[in-house]
Amino acid sequence: MYSKLSLACLTLPVLTLPVYSKPVIPVGVDPQRASLYSPIPGTALWKCLDGSGEIPFSAVNDDFCDCKDGSDEPGTSACANGLFYCANEGHVSAKIRSSRVNDGLCEPECCDGSDEPSGVCPNICEEIGKEYRAAAEAEQKTRRTGAKIRSTYIAFAQKEKKRLEDAISALNIEVAEKRANEARVKDILERTEALDAAALAHKKESPLYRHLEDKNDILSSLLTSHAELKERITALEAVLDGLKRGYNPNYQDMAVLEAVRGWEALSGEADKDKDKEPAAADDSSAKPAEPPVEEEEWTLDQINEIKNKDVVSLLLEHEKHIGSSGITTEQATSLLYSLELYIPDAFLPIYQSAREWLVSTLSLLGVVTTPASTDSSSEISKARTSHSLALNALHNAENSLKSEQEALEKLFALDGFGKKGEWKKLKDVCLEKDTGEYTYTVCLFGSATQKSNRDGASNNLGRYSSWNTSPSTSPGELAYYSRQIYDHGAQCWNGPQRSVTLDLSCGTENALLSISEPEKCEYSFVGTTPALCWLDGEMEEAKTVKAEKHRRKEDL
Amino acid sequence: MRIATSVLLLLPLAHPLLALKAHDFKTCSQSAFCRRGRALAERAPTAGSSWHSPYTIVPSSVALSSSASSFTSSVKSELYPDINFELEVRIHEDGVVRVRMDEVKGLRKRYDEASSWALVREPSLKNVKDVKWVKGKNEVKGVYDDVEVRVQYQPLKVSLWKGGREEVVLNGKELLHMEHFRVKEEKKEPETAEGGAEQAEQAVLQAPARPTAWFEGEEEDGLWAESFSTWTDQKPKGPESLSLDIHFPGHANVYGIPQHASPLSLPTTTGPSPHYTDPYRLYNLDVFEYLADSPMSLYGSIPFLHAHSAESTVGIFNAIASETWIDVSHPTEDSTLTHWVSESGILDVFLLPGPTPEDVFKQYARLTGTSAMPAHWALGYHQCRWNYISSEDVRSVQKRFDEDDFPLDVLWLDIEYSEEHKYFIWDAKNFPDPVAMVNDVAALGRKMVVIVDPHLKRVSTYPVYEKAKELDVLVKGRDGKEEYEGWCWSGSSAWVDFFHPGSWDWWKSLFRLTDGKDKDSWRWVDSTENVHIWNDMNEPSVFNGPEITMPKDNVHYGGWEHRDIHNINGMLFQNLTSQAITTRGSTPKRPFVLSRSFYAGSQRLSAIWTGDNMGSWEHMAVGIPMVLSNGIAGMTFAGADVGGFFGNPDPEMLVRWYQVGIFAPFFRAHAHIDTKRREPYLLEEPHKSIVRDVIRLRYSLLSVWYTSFRRANADGVPILRPHWVMFPKDKKGFAIDDQYFIGDSGLLVKPVTKPGATETQVYIPEDQVYYDYFTYNAYRGSAAGKTITVSSPLEKIPLFIRGGSIVPTRARPRRSSPLMKKDPFTLTVALSQAELATGELYLDDGESFDHQKGDLVWRKFDAWTLKAAKRTRMTLKSSDMTKSGQTVVDGSLVAPGAYRADNAYAKSVQSVRVEKLVILGLPKKPTTVIVQGVAQKEGWTWEGGVAADGKKEGGASVLVIKNPNLKIVDDWLVEVEF
CATH class of the missing domain: 2.70.130.10 (Mannose-6-phosphate receptor binding domain)
Structure with missing residues (x-):
């Protein structure tokens, strides 16, 4: 690949020259630059191409470097870092570095041999040109065949684009629906909560709740550190596995050998590896077999479930549990509250204020007492649940939308699957x-x-x-x-x-x-x-x- | 204590990379014979005037030889009157004195073959007529030239006097002790019979004090078995160590005894507040992540020491191959005491009388040989990595070098090219086409170096191991019968015993490029003439051995224990491989075989490097004194891995490291398998272009390097010349080891080895003009020495041309050095304050041995200025400096009568031009430039500036003569009048 690049830099197509009277081009000069190699008019002097000095025109290509930029020796090796032009008729012209000129070697890049004194290198341009063209033709052929396959990739990307666009518009509708629903349920929740915020605050003072909160915090922090440790162990295991696989027993480094043996013993592999299951080594050898989960042990999922339990809901449920001795009122009042689920949105505020009035009145009258708040807790809990369901549904829809949008964007991104999505x-x-x-x-x-x-x-x-x-x-x-x-x-x-x-x-x-x-x-x-x-x-x-x-x- | 602990705790955290496993290697206190030797040295001063050497010469036994300049005598020890020793003193033709002492008629024989491996030939002795022997009552004196060798009888003492000054004294501090062979005394168990307990107790109480305790100590310390970590050395021969003090009463500086990561001028290890607490150790070891400032052993050992003062220089070569510890101290400010403790072997010490550093180099070269003339391409840039992983990888690395136009001569393959580390056997999956790969690299004039380590994988499918087993040439375990098995890269391995003559022809046959006599014998067919070899791990490194090397009680050919020959072992491996590479083809070619381990004499073979250094500024810096130190001990073809083997150097460090690397004789970048790739083409700008220019600078100076190698090859003077070598009388330069000169070229370099440096201080040791190599800015030193400050931003190397030098360079960048063969030269004439200059240029075909037959070009350039009344004329002359039959230290330069100016090589380069003459420091613009008698109207340019003569500093005047139409091989004259 590198060579192709450099060849591309040095190989220039031969251009047909205009047909004026040709001046004699000094050896090694690209015909395109021929005009630069003529004396200052009316003198026998020549100006270095960087303008740094004037020298006799006869000093051009006299095998001595006069100019600072080396421009006076296009056809010799006298100046470092110059370029020598080989016409390479029958092939493509090339420029080679001056360090190659007159070094006794026949450069393949300069197939006409013009970089060496005559008689040193034969002109092999015809042969090389033929090979070059054949190779170029073969490459073209591959390219054309490949391009056909590539066009199917592009077609696939177009299909994919269509699919994504359809999915996105469907998801847009879904998101809108879910968003409206979430707003509605949220509204209900807020109202329910507002109604009971004060009571809830009081309940949260409960030592039991605080204790629960603390425990939850502790659990969270334990889970975090557990996860970190686990990650660390995995990383360490990977390091030790790498060591075991990759160490060079030739070094005879006792510390390394001990570490490897210790690890083999610890991971219980020494025997396992030798005796059986070489095929299973793929996965299990990378890690020591996980100890079987003991019956009383909690799985991470279980712990997470407990951790993620809404503590406030629990508090409310607890209240209810303590307060209620029977079943009926709960069901009854809950019906009262759950009514709002069935009331059209437009009437909801009216209904709620009416209900508030009713409840407070009843409470004043002693008809409905503390259990009412228990009931309201249950309502809040339900409202919460339905809100979180709605919110989840919204998030899911949004995420799907986002990922499809991203996929669409990436499909034709220059740093993604390419401008035409062919990748x-x-x-x-x-x-x-x-x-x-x-x-x-x-x-x-x-x-x-x-x-x-x-x-x-x-x-x-x-x-x-x-x-x-x-x-x-x-x-x-x-x-x-x-x-x-x-x-x-x-x-x-x-x-x-x-x-x-x-x-x-x-x-x-x-x-x-x-x-x-x-x-x-x-x-x-x-x-x-x-x-x-x-x-x-x-x-x-x-x-x-x-x-x-x-x-x-x-x-x- | 608490501080120490916290430091210990903190270090590994702060520098997880700096992880030398110090506990893998012994300190003196963990080595019984070193402990005994040091205890002896400590006992002497406490004993005061009662201390005396127990060794005396039996006067009646002194026997002068009639035929040559030597004598022998019997030596007795009052400690063990029944044991016989013999002392021999020989005086060599060039004035070197050899002192040998051995136990004779003993239970066993001490190892006495170290010198036979180290010496290039048996030295010829002085004609007996030229030495006057004077026998006195208590001494015998040999007098020759202005030297006296005095051998005192009682106590035994050998001293070398020169010009009436005592220069070297052996046993002057009376620490000589040659432990004799003895029978192990079975310890008598105290009788436990009833009623005997009391008696036994009494017996213990009454145990008579050892009569030798005043000298040897009360306790027998580790004379027999000795344990280190989990290994036990059985020491079946018992104690046989050798303690010897060598005192230099008039020399405050000592240099040499490489290899240690320490300053060039060796700091003290004993005496008041020593720099190091352990002695310098010579025991070839594979030290993982070695420390950058330590007397610990490393991969190679050369027991050669220079002692230097402004008045004189002397040298000591102690031909010993066993583990050796050397304490250095200064009893007075102007003197140095060294104490050598070796585990086994005879006493075989060469005293080199000097008196100049150059004389000492030549004397040492006459003993152990000069450095081999390397292949020219070996001085180019070497790119290595552990590992280039496939033949495609190799091709792609080469391609990227070419795309970015970095010169490169050699691509290397480390151990992973081989199948299961069975060296020679290509890993066919990744290297399916090794010969084609090598040919692709060679197509650009390049070579490959492929590693062959000395440990052989012990499997029946490995023909090299199988054959070695069949020939029975493997190193044996302690029983002397079964082959020794140890662990190395290839797992369970065995080692070829290159001391076994039976291994020699076979090893050479492995490399043969065509079938030999034994057609059925396996040879490396997947190789070509363009593959050269890297011999690593030859200390030898044994992963599960004590101190990561072989157990000392392993047995080699002739029944010698590994302890006897350890430090020579690596050299023999490199020796055989070098011979194999030289002779593998139809015509002999100069070999390139890089070795990690080395010994005195390794310079005759090929190159070494400083081993597994780390990518830190400290290691970059210490690499310089390490390479200098190897050089002054003969091992001049050396270098440190550019970039550091371990770690990932940042771009600034890498750039600076290349700037250090191009000024070492051996220039290789290498990297550990755990590092990021760091080939120079991977750098971003501006670092990439800076490194390209740095490597190109190396290539433009290849003629300077090659000429310096030829000089070193001829007379043994090292290529890198520290200040004390160049200016032996300048005390200010004695400890300088971060700047140095390159051969006779007049180039002075001070590589930058600190991060963020923008300025560098350079010491100019003389009243002379020094020109900045790049800007031609003229600086002046002073007779008393002067420190100048020069700008040194990242792209700048502080590099100077000493006034009076003519530097030949080739400025055209090429992809590899063989492609420069026909390129024209530039001569830079840097006039001295006296308006003189001189320089030389050596050329040959760079790969064959035809130069020994006279196929070479060796030019001398001289410039001088004559002032006349009307005009002044500076003349530059090129002349032939080769004389047929010219003698050099190590034989003759060219076979007598063989050299002709129009030899085949000279003809092959007769068209090579001098394209440019640059003359620095002319006082004024010339009026006429005359080339070969023809005045040049054009073709030269003048830029006014500071003249060489005078006191001014600043941009020097520059005269450039363009295309003077001169050939490098011709005699010619250029005159400049002003």
């Missing part, structure tokens, strides 16, 4: 490569793994994080989509977290070609995909976009 089709498509010792897998936009073919032990090499991060490319360009980064994989012993750089190029298949590890735990995957088979038009387009962006930046 969407490849999401979660997994490519695999067996290198003998390991099988490597990358699920595009998902994660990469390394699996041992010997014992099936598997390593997480990282999750998709971004396209090419090189500052030299930007979203929308071919080079940008030619690289994906997967990172934050499993920690390496004595090394970094594993990561993968996936380099892709146009091909008719989605495939991995090679895997290597140029730096410890930093993998390089090379593969092909039709998604990168751009047609020439698109290349141009991308260039224009880039140029425009550039211009706009400059305008700013």
Whole structure:
């Protein structure tokens, strides 16, 4: 890939020259720049291209570097960092560095041999040109085939777009409905609560409630620290597993050996691994088997359920439980309160104020006493429940909407699935490569793994994080989509977290070609995909976009 | 104590990388014979005047040899009257004195072959007529030139006098002790029979004091078995250590005994407030993450020491191969006492009388040989990493070097190229096409260096191991029968015993490029002439051995224990591989074999490096004195890994490290497998371009390096010259080890080794003009020495041309050094204050041995100025400096009668031009420039400035003569009149 880039920089198409009387072009000068290599009119002098000095025109290409910028020696190696133009007739012209001129080697880039004294290098441009054109033709062919496949990816993205748009409009309606309902139920809840806020405040003074609150706080904090510890243990286990798998027994480091043996003993693996279940090692070997849940032990779900219980509702239920000895009133009054559920919204305020009046009057008269508040607690509790249900429903709908909207946005985002959404089709498509010792897998936009073919032990090499991060490319360009980064994989012993750089190029298949590890735990995957088979038009387009962006930046 | 603990606790947290495992390696107190030696040295001063050496010469036994300048005599120890020792003193042709002492007619024989490996040949002795022997009552004196060797009988003492001054004294402090072989006394268990308890107690109380206790101490300390960590050394031969004090009454500075990460001028280890508390140790070890300031052992050992003062220089070569500890102290300000304690071997000490540093280098070179003439490409840039992981990786690294136009000569492969670390056997999965890969690299004139370590994987599928087993040339375990098994990279491994003559031809045959006599024998067919070798881990490194090396009671050829030959072991491996590479093809070619371990004489083979350094500023800085120290001990083809083996240097550090690296004879970048890739093309700007310019600077100076190598090859004077070597009388320069000169070129460099540096102080030791290499700014020193301050931003290396030098360079950047073969030269003439200059240039084909037959070009350039009444004329002359049959320290430069000015090599470069003459420091603009008698109207430019003569500083005047149409191989004259 690198070579192609550099070749692109150095290889220029031969342009047909205008047919005036040709001046003699000094050796190594690009015909386009020929006019720069003529004496100052009326003199035998020549001005260095950077204007730094004047030298006799005869000193151009005299194999001695006179000009500071080296411009006087386009055809020799006398000046460092110059470029030598090879016409390469029969092939494409090229510019090679002056360090290659007259060094006794025949550069393939300069197939006409003009960089060496005559007789040193044969002109092989015809042959090379033929090969070059054949290769270019083959590449074009691949590109055209790939582009056809790619167009199906684009069509898929369009279909996906349609699906998402439909879903979004349906969800928009649903959200509106859910929002209205939530508002209505919330209103009821607020009124109910307002009615009883004072009583509730009093009840909250109850030592039992406070105790309950405290316990809840403690439970929360225990759960947090439990979760943290668990995470830490998992991380430590991963480190130790990594150590066990990756340590080099050749180092004979006793501390490391002890750690590995200790861990094997602790995780009860030493025997298990050797005797049986090599296949099951995949998952279970990574962690020590979880101790079976004891009967009396609480599961996390149970604990969470308890923690998440609405304490206020509990308080109210408790009140009710203590206050009521029978069943009837509860049912009766609850009916009274629940009535409001059946009253049309418009009449609700009237009904409520009427009810308030009624209740307070009755209370004054001693007809309805304390149990009334118990009943109201129950109503509040119910109102709460129905509100939280409505709120949940709204959130669910909103979330679905949001995720579909995001999906739509990402579908055509330059840093998402590409301008034409062609990468969407490849999401979660997994490519695999067996290198003998390991099988490597990358699920595009998902994660990469390394699996041992010997014992099936598997390593997480990282999750998709971004396209090419090189500052030299930007979203929308071919080079940008030619690289994906997967990172934050499993920690390496004595090394970094594993990561993968996936380099892709146009091909008719989605495939991995090679895997290597140029730096410890930093993998390089090379593969092909039709998604990168751009047609020439698109290349141009991308260039224009880039140029425009550039211009706009400059305008700013 | 508390402070110490907290420091210990904090250190690992603050510097997780600085993780030397100090407990893996012995201190003197953990080594029984060192303990005994140091205790002996401590006993002497406390004993006061009652202390005396128990060793005396039997006067009647002194026997002068009639044929040569030597004598032998019997030596007795009053401690053990029944034991016989013999002393021999020989005087070499060049005045070097060799003193040998051995136990004779003893129970066993001490190891006496160290010198046979170290010496290039048996030294010839002075003609007996030239030495006058005078026998006195208590001494015998040998007198020659202005030297006297005095051998005192009682107590035994050998001293070297020069010009009436006592220069070196052996046993002057009476610490000589050669432990004799003895039978282990079975300890009698105290009788436990009834009623015997009391008796036994009495017996213990009445145990007679050892009669030798006044000298050897009350306790027997570790004479037999000795444990360290989990290992036990059985020491079947018992004690056989050797203690020897070597005193320099008139020399305050000592240098040498590499390899240690310590200053060049060796700091003290004993006496009042010593710099180090442990002695310098010589015991080749693979020290993981070594410290940047320590007397600890490292990978190589050269028991050669210079003692220097403004008046004279002398040298000591102690030909011993066993573990050796050396204490250094200054009994007075102007003297130095060294105390050498070795575990085994005879006493075999060479006294080199000097009197100048240059004389000492030549005397040492006559003993152990000069440095080999390297292949020219080996002086280029070497790019290494553990590991380039596949042949595609190798090709891509090469491509990126070329794309960014960095010169590069050698690409390296570390251990992972091999299948399961079975060296030679390519890992076919990643290197399916090794020969094609090497050919692709070689297509650009480049070479590859591939690692071959000395541990052989013990599997029947490894033909190298199988053959070694069949030939029975593997190192044996303590029983002397079974092959020794240890752990190294390849897991369970065995080691070839290169002391076994049976291994020699076989090892060479492995590298043969074509079938030899033994066609069925396995050889490395997947190799080419462009593959050279890296011999690592040859201390030897053994992961599960004591101190990460072989057990001392392992047995080598001839029944010698590993302890006897340890420090030579690595050299033998490099020696055989070098021979193998030299002779593998149809015509002999100069080998390149990099070794980590080395000994006296290793310079005759190839290169070494300073081992697994760390990517820190401290390690970058200490690399300089380490390379200097190796150089003054003969091992001049040396360098430290650029960038540091461990760690990830930041771009600034990496740039500075390249600036250090290009000024070492061996220039290689290397990195550990856990580090990020850091090939120079990966740097961002401006660092990338700075490093490109730095590497190009190295390449432009390759002629200077090559000429310096030839000089070192001829006379043994090191390539890197510390101040005390260049200016032996300038006391201010004796301790300087962060700036140095390159050969005779007149280039003075002070690499920057501190972060954020923008200025650097440079010491100018003489009243002379020094020109900034890049700007031609003229600086002046003074006769008393002067420190100047120069600007040194990141892109700038403080590099100077000493006035009076002519520097030949090739300015055209190329991808590799062989591609520079036909490039023209630039000569920079830096006039001295006396308006003179001189320089030289050596060229040959860079790879064959034809230079020994006279196929070479060796030019001398001289510039001088003659003032006449009307005009002054400066003349620059090029002349041939090769004389046929010219003798050099190590034989003759070219076979007598063989050299012809129009030899084949000279013809092959006869078209190579001098493209540019740059003359610095002319007093005024020339009126005429005359090239070969023809006045040049054009073709030269003048820029006025400071003249060489005078006191002014600032930009020097520069005369540039363009394309003078001169050939480098020709005699010519250029005259400038003004």
